[in-house]
Amino acid sequence: MAETELAPADTVEATMEEQFRVERWLNAEADALDGNRLHEWLAMVHEDIHYVLPVRVTRERQAGPGFSRTSLHFDENYSALRTRVERLDTDYAWAENPASRTRRLVTNVRVTRAADGVLHVKSNLLVYRSRFDLTTYSLLLGERVDELVEVDGALKLRRRHILLDHTTLPTANLALFL
16 A cells, blocks of 8 residues: 555445544544543553654656655654653653643544554644744644544544645654554
8 A cells, every 4th residue: 555545445434423433533633642641541551552654755756756765754553652741741851841832733634444443544744843832833734544442342543644735844853643
């Protein structure tokens, strides 16, 4: 599956109930991240997570969608995400001490379902980030391609492929979760 595809070809459009459930999950996720409740967010993540943020490159239209297959900002599994969350609990997470103030806007949510019940989700993301007492701020804009699976009655994030629109990131670091 290409990084910008919504889902494999054998999926069907989600029901209204599935669509609503996914949108509620995405809103709860954004609320946990914006509220700096990172352990709560981590509990929403599947232990088989693959969390990827490729570097965007400028290419001619014929050369493909414009994302590097070898240069990545993130290529993380559950252990790496847990380590990042736990590190933020220490005195050594200077990039996020004090924590950034963020607001995530998740829109244009499209959901399909595979025969095995996996929900394939494509959404647009705008993250507002401010730091310290500065009047400047950062905006990160892009698309996310996710897989959500049900575990013990709850949805869990098993795959996230983040496709930012920026070739040069407009922020000092990427110490936050997208």
